[in-house]
Amino acid sequence: MEPDGQLKPSSLSTKDLPWQVLWSKEKCSLCGRCTAVCPVQAIEPGVHRKRVLQVPLGLTEKPGNIFGVYHGIRQRTDVAHACIGCGMCDMVCPNHAIMPIHNDEPDKLRFHINQGGIPRRRGGRRNARESLLDSIKFVRISMLTDPALDAGRHEFELRTLLGRILPPEEALRVTREGGWLPPVREIYPLILGSMSFGALSPTMWEGLQMGVAYLNEELGMPVRFATGEGGCPPRLLRSRFLKYIILQIASGYFGWDEIIHALPEMKEDPCAIEIKYGQGAKPGDGGLLMWYKVNKLIAAIRGVPTGVNLPSPPTHQTKYSIEEAVAKMIQSMSMAWGFRVPVYPKISATSTALAVLNNLTRNPYAAALSMDGEDGGTGAAYNISMDHMGHPIAGIVRDAYLNLVKIGKQNEIPIFAGGGVGKNGNLAANAAALIMLGASGVQAGKYIMQASAGCLGSEADRCNICNIGLCPKGITSQDPRLYRRLDPEKVAERLVEVVVSFDTELKKIVAPLGRSTSLPIGMSDALGISDRDAAERLGIRYVL
Amino acid sequence: MCRLFSITSKEPLSPMVAIRALDVMKEGHDGSGVGLFMTDLGGDFEQFRGGPILSGIFSNTGIKALDRYMMDMDFMTKYKLSFRPTKRPPTGTPRRDNYLIRVYEYPPDWENLPEAEVQRRLMMCRLQLREMGEKDGSMMVFSFWPDVIMIKEVGDPMTVADYLGLNRRELQARTILAQGRQNTNYAIDIYACHPFFIQGMATMTNGENTAFLPIREFLMSRKEPGYVGYQSDSEVFTHILHYTYRHLNLDLETYKHILTPLKDGELANHPNGPWLRMLKQSCRPLIIDGPNCVMGCLPDKTLFMLQDSKKLRPGVVGGNPGMFAFSSEMCGLDAAIPARDKSRDFQPMKYDTVFVGPERQEVGRWNQMDSLSRLH
Ligand code: SF4
Numbered sequence A: 001m002e003p004d005g006q007l008k009p010s011s012l013s014t015k016d017l018p019w020q021v022l023w024s025k026e027k028c029s030l031c032g033r034c035t036a037v038c039p040v041q042a043i044e045p046g047v048h049r050k051r052v053l054q055v056p057l058g059l060t061e062k063p064g065n066i067f068g069v070y071h072g073i074r075q076r077t078d079v080a081h082a083c084i085g086c087g088m089c090d091m092v093c094p095n096h097a098i099m100p101i102h103n104d105e106p107d108k109l110r111f112h113i114n115q116g117g118i119p120r121r122r123g124g125r126r127n128a129r130e131s132l133l134d135s136i137k138f139v140r141i142s143m144l145t146d147p148a149l150d151a152g153r154h155e156f157e158l159r160t161l162l163g164r165i166l167p168p169e170e171a172l173r174v175t176r177e178g179g180w181l182p183p184v185r186e187i188y189p190l191i192l193g194s195m196s197f198g199a200l201s202p203t204m205w206e207g208l209q210m211g212v213a214y215l216n217e218e219l220g221m222p223v224r225f226a227t228g229e230g231g232c233p234p235r236l237l238r239s240r241f242l243k244y245i246i247l248q249i250a251s252g253y254f255g256w257d258e259i260i261h262a263l264p265e266m267k268e269d270p271c272a273i274e275i276k277y278g279q280g281a282k283p284g285d286g287g288l289l290m291w292y293k294v295n296k297l298i299a300a301i302r303g304v305p306t307g308v309n310l311p312s313p314p315t316h317q318t319k320y321s322i323e324e325a326v327a328k329m330i331q332s333m334s335m336a337w338g339f340r341v342p343v344y345p346k347i348s349a350t351s352t353a354l355a356v357l358n359n360l361t362r363n364p365y366a367a368a369l370s371m372d373g374e375d376g377g378t379g380a381a382y383n384i385s386m387d388h389m390g391h392p393i394a395g396i397v398r399d400a401y402l403n404l405v406k407i408g409k410q411n412e413i414p415i416f417a418g419g420g421v422g423k424n425g426n427l428a429a430n431a432a433a434l435i436m437l438g439a440s441g442v443q444a445g446k447y448i449m450q451a452s453a454g455c456l457g458s459e460a461d462r463c464n465i466c467n468i469g470l471c472p473k474g475i476t477s478q479d480p481r482l483y484r485r486l487d488p489e490k491v492a493e494r495l496v497e498v499v500v501s502f503d504t505e506l507k508k509i510v511a512p513l514g515r516s517t518s519l520p521i522g523m524s525d526a527l528g529i530s531d532r533d534a535a536e537r538l539g540i541r542y543v544l
Numbered sequence B: 001m002c003r004l005f006s007i008t009s010k011e012p013l014s015p016m017v018a019i020r021a022l023d024v025m026k027e028g029h030d031g032s033g034v035g036l037f038m039t040d041l042g043g044d045f046e047q048f049r050g051g052p053i054l055s056g057i058f059s060n061t062g063i064k065a066l067d068r069y070m071m072d073m074d075f076m077t078k079y080k081l082s083f084r085p086t087k088r089p090p091t092g093t094p095r096r097d098n099y100l101i102r103v104y105e106y107p108p109d110w111e112n113l114p115e116a117e118v119q120r121r122l123m124m125c126r127l128q129l130r131e132m133g134e135k136d137g138s139m140m141v142f143s144f145w146p147d148v149i150m151i152k153e154v155g156d157p158m159t160v161a162d163y164l165g166l167n168r169r170e171l172q173a174r175t176i177l178a179q180g181r182q183n184t185n186y187a188i189d190i191y192a193c194h195p196f197f198i199q200g201m202a203t204m205t206n207g208e209n210t211a212f213l214p215i216r217e218f219l220m221s222r223k224e225p226g227y228v229g230y231q232s233d234s235e236v237f238t239h240i241l242h243y244t245y246r247h248l249n250l251d252l253e254t255y256k257h258i259l260t261p262l263k264d265g266e267l268a269n270h271p272n273g274p275w276l277r278m279l280k281q282s283c284r285p286l287i288i289d290g291p292n293c294v295m296g297c298l299p300d301k302t303l304f305m306l307q308d309s310k311k312l313r314p315g316v317v318g319g320n321p322g323m324f325a326f327s328s329e330m331c332g333l334d335a336a337i338p339a340r341d342k343s344r345d346f347q348p349m350k351y352d353t354v355f356v357g358p359e360r361q362e363v364g365r366w367n368q369m370d371s372l373s374r375l376h
């Protein structure tokens, strides 16, 4: 409350905030680490007045009281400094004297987090715990006649194809006549990303790249990393590791000056080019790198001045229509690499996805279609876009796959699916479900950030300040004081652990289904769900 | 697990040879079905080599519908062998009105048609009849092709053979495929009985094809009217063989590469690596999975056998020049050709395809690691 006793409409109490900071005077040693680490200055040192009653024994002296003070922590309640629940205070406290607790009722902050008329912007995810993918079960277990395989001992070929695959008749003819066979990459069905250099800190990026290199070169797992919009560090562009990278071009074309200039010096072709038309977290909205994060390095790679907001337009502005844009972009990108690199669009999952897909089927250069569902994450977006825009991924993947089956092109244009894969920690199960619904592979970003770098985000609106460069873990910050908290070597190690355990889990799913020689794309007879409508919608078994 | 037996012999044999071999392997089938494919016919059918033979089961109304249909198409019956069982059927075997094998004469206006067109029309006739009969169960058609007879029924192979009198003198063939079925996870349906047939080719399998659904989807989207049925997951093996030959103009050697392609590392060192990689990628939805031993017969009467990529099922081939047999178990082979040089028996492993050509002189063998014998 203001000292003059007035209440403003946006005056909040701690109870009104999404997170309350519990602090224990008993345990606190007043070291000050929590207030120093708090990324949003939600807590500050406070001087608290305290009244102590004194009740002496006997009747001679009357009871009295004295007023004393003690020092401690005070939670700020103004909108700009509301606690984000990151828990860093708890992490640094030597005595565990402090911890954020989630409000037991919907907060009131949400009604006030548009001060100055600017709606809430944040990073993170949709903050919704439900997941249809989690409720899909794998029910076709091999029993007597086709004994289940041994995930630990049998050989598995868990690979997928990224690229336009010609139908057999056509492929044979083209080979016979020495014609052009579209480039096809054999890759691991889990693609990391897309996460841009700019959204991610340099240490995070470096760690991920090292992990990817290790997975490929030491473990023989062809794992690919997709950059977001924003280019790629020049040294990487000119290194042999470029072949593990899927370069993204988006509507702001950030970083492409650098890429085009590096073309003559590239030792390897990139794995593929992803043309971003949309992303699941903020469909219809372009990239939004906020000025806090545009430091010298980022500015140089993106070819822009430092310290400016970098909003990308929602669509590729230079083109007249989406069909034309797709066709022209695919063609020019293909041409830039001499038709040796698969080029595919990435779109937000949408009820109009089938129109895009049908368009691609007629374009012989379209290498795949990547779709990103509503549960996708982002480094920065308007809250409204994240929470309310977008299409769930499962249904659209199924529709797209069945549509391809209808025209007999299910093997020709691989579908890659992202958006909420592993949102509740079930990365392999979600990936397998999407693959059996018809995806050729999945893309995962948030899970990778959480598992390999310890991102604090959750589906309960925790942290989510990736957009303002204050990431307390140094994952999405360009401030050296923050990103030095993240050891790239350790990120790389964790990434390898994550992918290797994903691989084991995937085998633990496909082995009991009797599958090992090829990725079970479209094996929908293995799937079941206990929701009749969902079962009908997805064309899978209704099980109870 | 079903039992498979096939035999190829210079001299015509009674199908009972195959039935007896199945009987020896009895613990492996449960009487849920027996199927026979016979070609290179001897006996009474030898003289009708060119005319298409219709094999199936018909109710009395079904026969009438068949006659009307064939008359409309201008086919003329040249010869027929129908069994009208008078005895009570054995337990488990349904009562049928007519088991029919009929040789027809081609309609006169087919005479100058190119062979491919004749073959297409024969298949379309079979499919139409099958469809007509499906509504009321009045007709079940297994094959309609020159020099091919198929018999299928639910029941124990030996009991059914006795019941149908398959030892009759008229019924002889030089190449026979036989399967004793163990019903697994599909309803007992006679169309689920192996072998499966399409345009002169037949295959049968034991095991389970766990990649069945996406394979079926792929085949059904090939715009090939013959790719229907799929009461059994094993029917796709026949259709993949057909697709390999008829749509891709490839052969048995590549059939194995389509079903169980080499792994990436193996392809990297293979003399035909790039070509095989292209084949693997474009035919990816046809890759089989699960335990499978596949036996089949090509239009030129070559018999073959191959295994899944882990070799999870048994299978052996052996014999003497002039007569060779393929069997899912050794005892079946022993029962059919006891006097043979057993040291020459061969059990194909995961990379192998074995075959006996129409000359029946030796067992040929390809290993997937070898370079392809024909350049494509
Ligand atoms: S939880 Fe995070 S935001 Fe909240 S007080 Fe602790 S450090 Fe600050």
Ligand code: SF4
Binding pocket: A123, A124, A449, A454, A455, A456, A457, A462, A463, A464, A465, A466, A467, A470, A471, A472, A473, A474, A475, A476
């Ligand atoms: S820890 Fe960093 S990356 Fe994770 S939600 Fe917080 S700010 Fe974003």
